[in-house]
Amino acid sequence: MAASQSERDLPSALCSEFLNFSAKDTASLWLVAADLQQEVYRHLAVYVPRILCQGPSGGSSNSSREEQREELACQLLLLAPLEWLLLGEEPASGLALLQEKNQPSPLCGHVFKVGEPTYSCRECAADPTCVLCMQCFLGSVHKEHRYRMTTSGGGGFCDCGDAEAWKKGPYCQKHTPTASNRDTEEDPVAQLPADMVARGYSIFSIILKYAVDMLTWEQEDQLPAGLEPPDRGDTYYCMLFNDEVHTYEQVIYTLQKAVNCSQKEAVSFATTVDRDGRKSVRYGDFQFCEQAKSVIVRNTSRQSKPLRVEVMHSSVVAHQCFALKALSWLGQVIQYSDGLRRILCQVGLQRGPEGENSSLVDQLMLNDSKMWKGARNIYHQLLMNSLLMDLKYKKIFAIQFAKNYRRLQTDFMEDDHERVVSVTSLSVQLFTVPTMARMLMVEENLMTTIIRTFVDHLRHRDLQGRFQFDRYTAQQAFKFGRVQSLIGDLKYVLISRPSEWTDQLRLKFLEGLEAFLELLKCMQGMDPVVRQVGQHIEMEPEWEAAFTLQMKLTHIISMIQEWCSTDERVLIEAYRKCLSALSHCHSSLPDGEQPISLSLAGHCVETFRYQVSQDKVSIHLPVCRLLAGLHVLLSRTEVASRFPEQLPLGELSPPLLIELPLRCLVLCAQVHAGMWRRNGFSLINQIYYYHNVKCRVEMFDKDIIMLQAGASMMDPNHFLMIVLSRFELFHIFSSADCRKRYREANKDVVQQQNTLIEEMLHLIIMVVCERYVSGVGQVEPFDEVRREIIHQLSIRPMAHSELVKALPENGNKETGLERVIDSVASFKKPGVTGRGLYELRPEWNKHFNLYFHHYSRADQSKAEEAQRKLRRQNGEDTALPPPVPPPLCPLFASLVNLLQCDVLLAVEGAVLQWAVEPSGGGWTESMLQRVLHLVGMALLEEHQQLENSSGDDDITFSYTSKITRPGEAPSTSGSVLALLESLQNAPHLEIHKDMITWILKMVANIKTMRERSSSISTVTISQGQGKEETVRDKDKAERKRKAEMARLRREKIMAQMSEMQKHFINENKELFQQSLEELEASTSAAAENSPPSMELSCVSQVCVGPRRVGGAERRQLVTCILCQEEQEVRGHGRAMVLAAFVQRSTVLSKNRRRNLPNPEHHDPLFMHPDLSLGIHTASCGHIMHATCWQRYFEAVQLKEQRRQQRLRGHTSYDVENGEFLCPLCECLSNTVIPLLPHTHTPDHSVDHPSLEVWLKTTSQQVAVLHSAHRKQIDGVAEGAGPAVPEGFRVDFIPQNPFSSSISEMITTFSMSTYKVGLKVNPNEQDQRVPVLIWSTCAYTIQSIERLLMDEEKPLFGSLPCRQDDCLSSLTRFSSACWTAAPVTTTHTHFIRLLSALVPDSQVENTPCILDIDMFHLLVYCVLSYSSVHSLDQSGRSVVDSAHLHLLHLVTVAHLVQILLTSTTEEVCMDQDSVGSEEEELTCQLHNTLRKHLNSSVLPEVTSGWQLFRCIKVGILPFLRAAALFFHYLNSTAPPADLLVTGPGQWEALCSYLSLPSNLLQLYQSQHTLLEPLINRWCCHPGVRQMLQEGGVSVRYPRESNQLIELPEDYSVLINQASSFTCPRSGGDKSRAPTLCLVCGSMLCSQSYCCQTEVDGEDVGACTAHTFTCGAGLGLFLRVRESQVLFVAGKTKGCFYPPPYLDDYGETDQGLKRGNPLHLCVDRYRKIERLWRQHGVAEVIGHAQEANQTLVAIDWQHL
């Protein structure tokens, strides 16, 4: 159909032109033309509209055939002449020659597709934007380094070969420059012949200009001069453009209305518009198109601006299409030659006559935002292939880009396309090259430009000129979102620090810094808050925008500091500038007001009149914080000490410096104290982010540093008094009775005060103690990271990703974690679940600081608890003294004086005094703990000084002597030391006792040190030590006593608990019995060498036939889990049932291509050996009364009905389909199996008829049944009926052996199996009902046999109890289910089944033996025979004889089946010269078969050795399954040899099944009887046909199915997925490529394009696939997400951890971290086992029960 249509469309004229046209001639004509451009244009004017203007699909075509035709015509008629002209010869050979001569630059330049994996080396990449393609990566040195793997968002290219991008190993093997490679300086154009260069210039400029003109063309009806078509028709397109405002659904709906198309077409239009940016939706005359346009505009203009639609003349569209093709063509041609590439670059960047910004590339860039997506993509691609690949022109282009930067960004702000399709996104390619960035900074002042552009785009300011984000409109918010990309550009520019500075660079950087300070000034003090009193705030103020800005700028601020740190002059200048910016900000601090004067402990200070709780306060202080950062740098680089004269240190006013950060910290304290509750969540969120790892480096941390800087420059007493005053706590410590007043005050106020005091003490601890910033303390950055990790791991062992999250990342996304982690922690690998954990090595515990500044309150208490526990475990005391801090840098050295200043001593004294008399609420233990910590710090300091000093003179610290002085006013108490001593034995301070002891010991220690240094007496020291020793001993003894008592207590509790447990077990016997049995089973399986018990060692254990041992006269007692009543299982008793889950299964399928059977007409009687669809039954093993279960299920139904009325949606189980959760274990179930009693041991006195006799009798019986049935149907009595065997009564109706309740349950389970197995509505009359039950019995046994085999477990005794119970009840049930069906049904089934073994002319359509699964046949025959046997009233036969004969027959048939399908090719192998008996017999049988088949289709075999092996291996699964079947059917105990694995299995198996161990004797001994049967099997036409056509699909043994093999390296999968295209939408990339783990198909999931209709509902590709591949159940790997997906049916699914782990033993669901992932085989096997055990549905059920949000997901759309 498509063909004829396009034939018609192709104008015949064009056809003939095709034939007559010669590209070569055209090219030579052009070559001599006076005006080449005119000639080429004339050609294009004629042909372009004719080729690319072909009706409805023109523009962008959707029929692939048409597309091909267009493509061909373009190539032959339009591009070929250009190629001839350029090359001067046949294009193919010309291009090949060019390529051969080309000496390519070493750049790889591979442009990334969406979803393609990219690699970045974390050790060698200049910055994280430097990436390699997979091919380059695998050939590079970085493969062995620490790397990060990500998936590309599309665009960008491989940086292999760019020396600047890599610190090491810039070239992969492929791109390593060789000696013959040209020097990069050499001009590649010089390599080309001169005339080609000339032609190249002219053609490239004509074509590029044409393309640029057409793409930037804005008229819909006119064309540029020279391109007007010769014959202009009234043909138009109605062109629909993309926008980001309207949704897919809106567009689809509108299109259906406007252009009258189907839903499918509309979807396709919408998809193309989304992808390409535009699409013609109608073709016709102007009027016709206008009409569609107006409908679309009208329909979409209601809420928003209308969709953009234009009616364009067809020739304009055609030329635009060709322009795109021409650009692609240019991109291809230049790939052949670096010379041509450079020519194109020159042409593109050549300035036009209009001067500035007039080159063709400029024109494209400047019109970027006006073009549609498809056009942009193509020219961006060309820019990447040309300008960005040529290092010389890349620079020139970069300059143009930088010159136009502001304008491009402004265009982008107005543009509503994503950034990836904007030309501005090229910045990453240009700015990240360090030399380029520096050049642009120097020459184009890029840094300043970016910052100014940014600031100019954020216009909303308050009166003070600060940013204001409150009351932002949607439009402004959108713009704010866009403008953030500029910060990204700034980051690129700054990402690598300069190693050398030029004066120019200094100048421009400082200019940039000035601009940046202007930006920070706009942020300083933004979003101020005022405490709300009385009423709660009405509206939560906006806060996120300001924090977004802060977060985005965090790295920039850090980078600017890093730049400053590399040059002293820059640093000094930057410090000056920052200081002056800060003074500008401070000018708004109230200075007119009278300062207040404070005095305490004999000191006096003046300060502002300001209260955080009443005045405005802001969290945003970036200028202060930048200054703090620079201040640290002054210290770190020692600039402060070396050039103090150059620094404006004199201008610093310490009280001013600390003012704003202090206010901010006080705000946090007050919020903690609950004073700001009425200000809502907005403030809480701000405080949270202030401390959060993403912001704290440039917020909280810097505020602490600023306080440290200020404090180190002030009198410590003054500093503390100001702190007290800002905390609004001054009055508490300044007057003795004030405290009393507060005790009587309002309880809330007291509590607030207490919290504030705690917070203030904590702040002082931090100011003195936090020295792990290089420049504050004498540490390296390394120490800082290590300290963070130590403190994280002090909370608990953590996974790698948790640690990464807790550490701040730098601009390179590095935390420094890997450098230190191994030195402080040991790694513990994960098991099959969970993740790897790092545990702190014990030697680092002494570095633990309880008041670590990055702990939240929760972290702190968790860490405290963990540390105390650890100490107790180690038998140590529980004191957590401060760790020894590193020494301070000189600039901060005076900080320590805070610890011994009078004001702090007064505060300490006051708190201790309160602790001594702890009446009232005005005191907390936390306060005391903090004071003890401060005291400890002071003692440590003094100790350090003493230890490091040579004499007394350089010791400035004398804390011990100060604390012995009695307190001064206002606290009139004793000295601090005296207070501590009195607290030591205070009973209410038990917890702190160890700490106080530690302090007192410390004091004693210091005293001895001081004495020693003055008197140099060694005696005192040893005495002191001795005393210490005894104290320690005493402590130890005490602790031991306590530990002993604790142990006794524990034992007593244990005893009590075990008593309780026993009681519990009695109550829940069933449960525990099971788990005990499971335990036993596993131990018996494990203990291979233990002697088998007497009962089991009985050798003659037989499970089938007249000799079988019943072994099951034992009573079965079970307990109902619902009513706890015990019940015996009896045929006439109350029915007991087992909860069960029946599902379709394809786990064993050897043929996934087979279509699902038609439920109405499917005949399931013969299972095909490919087992393509089976029914599996599983159970959790929980037993209930049938009546109890019914009541329970009704309740579930009722609950579900009520729930559905309340809220729509699904539960994890589908009640309407009979699903419920087991009331005990919540296992998903959908039916119940009734328990039936054991069969009785046969009467051994009855004769066992021979096979011959039995066959004769049976065929007589069959004949009688045949005629009886015919009578029933035809109603005609035939003259002489067949001879009736004695005692056989056709009309006999056997008595139902079961009670009505059991019968009812038999029907229930039958119907469930029938319903699930066939997917039909229940129908008790259907003849197929019993077959399906036999089928699930056989299939379940088969699948369990496979599992046991593959897991190398013994056949018996290793199954978990629940499976054992399930198989046992299922098998016994199957043997009884015929009682619920009409007798004749079962008779008919038996007759048909038997005819497969004993061909019967009266039965039609019997399949050949190659088409039958023999185990299923055996099970069906045995189970259906009972109904025939029931008619035999002679009492002279037992059913067991028949079972044995049937087993023999089926076994022989299976032997034949295996021989027929074996493909032994004769391999000469050394073997015994004389074949064994088995081998000979095998040969005989094989030759017999050859005879019957006329030898042509079976190969000749001379030795039976291989054939026999084949048979033995092939038949084993059958025998094993048969053994399981008869074991469960007849309740015969298994022989000992089968309870273990190991040798002797075969013999044991054969003997258990009453078979000769040489199976071929079965055939040999009944040779005469079997020979005719074998002959007839072979003569079945199906056999010959299949063997001749080689159609044998199943060979024996059937190999077990496994999940597909997965690659070891996850990126291989990503790469595979990235080249996968959606099968439905012509080469489009799939958004969610998903891999079926069962069959390996890649699917396009979660997308409109690949939805399919299944049972009248559109479902996604995964769900649709499950119906063909997994009978409704599927296991997938979502490749982009690295996530396993389980789907069952249409409504159920869950995600499961993927089997891929990184080196830290963690999965990466969502692929967010980018650590290399490798396959964890154990985890994958676990998933596979889950699948093979049919446990996936259950996992989904449990997952959905545990997580209700999973229920709400539309799984069917995946």
Ligand SMILES: [Zn+2]
């Ligand atoms: Zn590459």
Ligand SMILES: [Zn+2]
């Ligand atoms: Zn490479």
Ligand SMILES: [Zn+2]
């Ligand atoms: Zn590397």
Ligand SMILES: [Zn+2]
């Ligand atoms: Zn019950």
Ligand SMILES: [Zn+2]
């Ligand atoms: Zn259960």
Ligand SMILES: [Zn+2]
């Ligand atoms: Zn698709």
Ligand SMILES: [Zn+2]
């Ligand atoms: Zn599949």
